[in-house]
Structure formats: structure tokens, C-alpha cells
Amino acid sequence: MKIAVLNGSPKGLKSITMQSVQFIKKEFAQHELEIINISQKANKIKKDPETLNNIIEKIKAADAVLWATPVYYFLVPSQYKTFIELIFQEDKNINAFRDKYTAVLTTSVHLLDHIAHNYLNAICDDLSMKFLGSFSADMHDFLDDKERQRLLLFMQSFFNGIEKKLPTAKKHGPIDHKAIEYKPSMPDGRIDMGRHKCVILNDAEENQSNLFNMANAVANHLKGDVEVINLYDIDIKTGCQGCYHCAYDNTCRFEKEDEFVGVFNSKIEPADILLFCGTIKDRYLSSRWKLFIDRTFFKQHVPYLSGKQLGFLISGPLKKNPNLRQALEAYSDLMGANLVDIITDENESSEAMDALLSSLAQRLIDFAEKGYYQPRYFYSIGAMKIMRDLFWGKYRFLCQADHKFYKNNGIYDFPQKNYKDRMLNNIVIPLTRIPSVRKKLYNSVQEEMIKPYAKILNKIGE
Ligand SMILES: Cc1cc2nc3c(=O)[nH]c(=O)nc-3n(C[C@H](O)[C@H](O)[C@H](O)COP(=O)(O)O)c2cc1C
Missing domain, CATH: 3.40.50.360 (Flavodoxin domain)
Structure with missing residues (x-):
């Protein structure tokens, strides 16, 4: 089978994502995977219609398309996005993708990677492709044998799906939009x-x-x-x-x-x-x-x-x-x-x-x-926890600016030296092994949890 691999990394073949693709190529040598460097050549693809046409011809000739890209700001790199916009500019481009089997492979540090995957799935649906699945690898996963095996299983199921012509379902409906023509006439007074x-x-x-x-x-x-x-x-x-x-x-x-x-x-x-x-x-x-x-x-x-x-x-x-x-x-x-x-x-x-x-x-x-600022959501709190592990450890030598920022702003709040909590845990955990104590503890959880809050509220009321 011929698979067109659309490489989203601006680094071309020096991409981490492409290391996985090279591995797939070796392990499934019976199939022909052609890597097309999209992001690295984005300027040329945009300026030279011939370059875009050549890619479209390769898509047409392929049995399936693998979108393989790093996640950049929870989407694809801007260069890849430019290419996607070019596809939608002409029916002949869109038609090249129609009814082709497809899958998505990304590498990232899992920071909001789901948004990128939802996006690419929707793009495939808009192109009327047959979407067989998504694989979101951590950028370091490839170094782990178990993770490489997981990737091979995913790819095997992708190839099987194409061979068996499995039916697929769209997740995203088409988006039609008719906006009013906005004619401003703002209220008087600036x-x-x-x-x-x-x-x-x-x-x-x-x-x-x-x-x-x-x-x-x-x-x-x-x-x-x-x-x-x-x-x-x-x-x-x-x-x-x-x-x-x-x-x-x-x-x-x-x-x-x-x-x-x-x-x-x-x-x-x-x-x-x-x-x-x-x-x-x-x-x-x-x-x-x-x-x-x-x-x-x-x-x-x-x-x-x-x-x-x-x-x-x-x-x-x-x-x-x-x-x-x-x-x-x-x-x-x-x-x-x-x-x-x-x-x-x-x-x-x-x-x-x-x-x-x-x-x-x-x-x-x-x-x-x-000076009002809303409390932070999961996005930034979760992200900070993912990133601080990297900056504290593996990536400190590389990301020195981030390390300094995290250190100076108290974001490395581990190991937690809260001696009062530690002592409490050391005493209470063994005690919970006694059924009667455990029963008493869990029965009073709600009451105990709001005690410190109630204390403040009572003080305010005084
Ligand atoms: C500009 C930029 C933005 C990034 N944004 C994200 C992100 O939103 N989420 C994430 O998990 N990783 C993010 N990353 C990390 C890359 O996805 C990750 O390093 C990836 O493995 C790089 O793949 P490549 O070598 O194939 O280009 C970002 C990296 C760069 C350079």
C-alpha cells in the first residue's frame, strides 16, 4: 500500500515525529510510506502552484494519508495550517482527499494535545476522508520499547482498516454559516x-x-x-x-x-x-x-x-x-x-x-x-505541573529561561515540606486500619472539611 505521510514539523526529517515514521517504515517494509515535508516547504508550497499540485498528485495516487505532526500551541504548526487552508481553496485539492483512509500521529508533551487531535479529525471529516484513528505520543515515548510496540499496534490496525475497507463514521458535522452584514452604529459617547x-x-x-x-x-x-x-x-x-x-x-x-x-x-x-x-x-x-x-x-x-x-x-x-x-x-x-x-x-x-x-x-x-483577574482554570494549572517536571529535570539545561522563571516564581513547590500534614498523615493513616476509627472519620468528613471555612465566616460575622 502507498501511504502519503504529511509531515507537519518545520524541522523536516530532523523531527521527533518523523523518527516514529521512520520506525514504522522499517517495521512495515511491505508498505510504501512517502514522507512529504509540508511545514518545512510551506513558503514554496504557498508561492508555487506547481509544488502544491505535485503534492496533490501524490495524495491522489496514495491509498491513504497519514497526518504526522508535532503539536504547536495545541494545534498544528502555522506552516501546516497554511497548507490546510490551501487545500480548501480549490475543489480539485479537496477531491484528492475525498474517501481516502486516514489517521493522525502527533508527538507533544501532552499539553492540550486533544485540541489538536479534535481539529485534525474535523479537518479530515470536512475533506470527507475515512478516519481510522489518532495516536498522540509523548515526545519521549519512542525511547521506550513498550511505547514503540503500542505504536506498531496502532499502525497495524490502520493498515488492516484500509485493507478490509472498514466503514468509518464522521464525528463532526459540516459548518454552515451566514453572518449578518455588520453595520456599526455604536451608542453615543466614547x-x-x-x-x-x-x-x-x-x-x-x-x-x-x-x-x-x-x-x-x-x-x-x-x-x-x-x-x-x-x-x-x-x-x-x-x-x-x-x-x-x-x-x-x-x-x-x-x-x-x-x-x-x-x-x-x-x-x-x-x-x-x-x-x-x-x-x-x-x-x-x-x-x-x-x-x-x-x-x-x-x-x-x-x-x-x-x-x-x-x-x-x-x-x-x-x-x-x-x-x-x-x-x-x-x-x-x-x-x-x-x-x-x-x-x-x-x-x-x-x-x-x-x-x-x-x-x-x-x-x-x-x-x-x-485590577480583577479571574482564577486560573485547569488549562494553566495542569500545564504548569506538566512543564515544571520537565524544567526541573530533563530539560533544565535546555530551557534555562523557563527554569529561572519557575524558580523565581515559586512554581517548584515540591518536595512539599509541610511537617504538620506529614505528622497528621503518619498518625491517622495507621489509625484508619481500626474499623471503628475509620467509620468515625469518614462519617465526620463533611463536618470536618468545612470547619476552617466556618471559622473565618464566624469571625467575619462578629
Ligand atoms: C512553538 C512550539 C509550540 C509547542 N506547543 C506545544 C503544545 O501546545 N503542547 C505540547 O504538548 N507540546 C508543544 N510543543 C512541543 C512539541 O510538540 C514537541 O516537542 C514535539 O515532539 C516536536 O516534534 P517535532 O520534532 O516532530 O517537530 C511545542 C513546541 C514548539 C516549538
Whole structure:
């Protein structure tokens, strides 16, 4: 069988994900796996129609397609996203994928990898492919014999599925969307931002599009230091290459080659109110937005939106795309921002949108003024625990900037030296082996748990 492997790593064959693919190639030598470097060649694929056509021809000739990619910011790298957008631009490209069997293989550190897998599954469904499954490997799994065997079993079932022409089911329905044409006429009176600075980043490709109008309606509604920046006006020469040069001291290898780091440091860093405005393309925002997000990797795992109020303005069917909503919420949470709201153009009238945008503007300023930040969700708390294990151990020599940040901010809170808890455990655990004591303990759990809370409440009431 011929399998087209779409390599999403910007590192080409030096990719960790591709080590697994090379292993599969060796173990299943009866099949022909052709690795096509998508992300590494993304610029060429975008500029040269012949290069894209060649890839499409290879897809047509293949019996199946394996999407094999690293996870970047809980999705695929921006370069891969660009390729996916190119596929959807022409029916002849889409048709090449139609009815092909497919599977997804990623490597990552399991940080929100499920969002990337949901995304790719949805893309395969949109392309009318026959989806046979997903395999999310930790980037180090390959070094473990048991994990390699697990991968072989997955691939074996993939090949069997193709040979036996197994039926497959779609998980995601098609997304149709008809937005109203938004004609802003915001309520009179601009909102004074006082000392605050707001940056409105957007990827509007046309003036007078809903996104353009939403971004500008808010900008015009605010009085004070507001700047609207179009992502297409920033000279960004390359996507993140995953080179980890920045891991030493947060210096991006491309700092002097394009405008990205300069714009980030001079515009995003000083702002305390941010509006990120994006158009939905396929099942995520545009690859331009993904490019922006990927390039922020030079900040490594520092929550670089800490202390900022954040709102999203989205043009497109977000209500039908909960995976994207999750990606936006996860991004805000991981970066430490206070996510105030996400407003879309899925509304019945321009007046309704005016009211929502005005309310968002007001809340962004109120929260900035009062210094309110919502508590963190699982996304950032879970992520911090995954990452701190890596920075404390295996990756400390590589990720020195992150190690310093985690150390200076008390994120390494282990080993836990809480002597009072330890003593309590040492005494109570043996006692619970006595049935009568155990019964008494578990019967009083609810009462005992709220005792410290009740103490505070009682004091406040005094
Ligand atoms: C820009 C960037 C973003 C990343 N984002 C994530 C992420 O969101 N979740 C995760 O688990 N790993 C993330 N990683 C780690 C990679 O997925 C992981 O190292 C992967 O194995 C690299 O594969 P490759 O060598 O094939 O490119 C990220 C790495 C980079 C460089």
C-alpha cells in the first residue's frame, strides 16, 4: 500500500515525529510510506502552484494519508495550517482527499494535545476522508520499547482498516454559516480609558468586512491610547522553526530578521488591554493568527499576557466550533490573561452587536481599573505541573529561561515540606486500619472539611 505521510514539523526529517515514521517504515517494509515535508516547504508550497499540485498528485495516487505532526500551541504548526487552508481553496485539492483512509500521529508533551487531535479529525471529516484513528505520543515515548510496540499496534490496525475497507463514521458535522452584514452604529459617547493602553490586533483582509468593522467600532468607541494593528502589516518572515534557541534566554533567532519580536515587545508588552480579532478559517483562526501565536514561543513558558485584560472578536461560526472556543480559552488561561469575553458576528442584528461590543469595551476597562483577574482554570494549572517536571529535570539545561522563571516564581513547590500534614498523615493513616476509627472519620468528613471555612465566616460575622 502507498501511504502519503504529511509531515507537519518545520524541522523536516530532523523531527521527533518523523523518527516514529521512520520506525514504522522499517517495521512495515511491505508498505510504501512517502514522507512529504509540508511545514518545512510551506513558503514554496504557498508561492508555487506547481509544488502544491505535485503534492496533490501524490495524495491522489496514495491509498491513504497519514497526518504526522508535532503539536504547536495545541494545534498544528502555522506552516501546516497554511497548507490546510490551501487545500480548501480549490475543489480539485479537496477531491484528492475525498474517501481516502486516514489517521493522525502527533508527538507533544501532552499539553492540550486533544485540541489538536479534535481539529485534525474535523479537518479530515470536512475533506470527507475515512478516519481510522489518532495516536498522540509523548515526545519521549519512542525511547521506550513498550511505547514503540503500542505504536506498531496502532499502525497495524490502520493498515488492516484500509485493507478490509472498514466503514468509518464522521464525528463532526459540516459548518454552515451566514453572518449578518455588520453595520456599526455604536451608542453615543466614547468610553474614557484613562491611563490604560489598548491594542487591537486583527487579521482583517478586507476593509468593511465584519471583522474590520467590529475591530474599528470598538476602537472608535474608546477614548485614549488605542492602537489598531493588522497582523498582515507586520513583517513576519517565518513561522516558528522549533529550534529552541530562545530557550536559553528568550532571544528569538529571527529577532533581527523580521518585525515580530520588535512589535511584540513595543506594542503588546506595554498594553494592559488587548483585543484579539480573528476570522475563522476552516476549524480555527487564520494561519496568520497561528503564525503570530507560534512566534510568541520565544517567551517560552512564561505567561506573557499576565496582568492584561483580553477580549476576542471573532467573525465566523464559533458556536458550532466548541474546539476552537476551548483553544481560545486555553490560550488566554495559559498566558495568564483575564479573558473578559468572546464576541462573534453570529448575532441577529447590528444593534445587538453594537450593544455587545460596547459592553465588552466597558468591562475591559472596568476590570483593568479594578485590577480583577479571574482564577486560573485547569488549562494553566495542569500545564504548569506538566512543564515544571520537565524544567526541573530533563530539560533544565535546555530551557534555562523557563527554569529561572519557575524558580523565581515559586512554581517548584515540591518536595512539599509541610511537617504538620506529614505528622497528621503518619498518625491517622495507621489509625484508619481500626474499623471503628475509620467509620468515625469518614462519617465526620463533611463536618470536618468545612470547619476552617466556618471559622473565618464566624469571625467575619462578629
Ligand atoms: C512553538 C512550539 C509550540 C509547542 N506547543 C506545544 C503544545 O501546545 N503542547 C505540547 O504538548 N507540546 C508543544 N510543543 C512541543 C512539541 O510538540 C514537541 O516537542 C514535539 O515532539 C516536536 O516534534 P517535532 O520534532 O516532530 O517537530 C511545542 C513546541 C514548539 C516549538
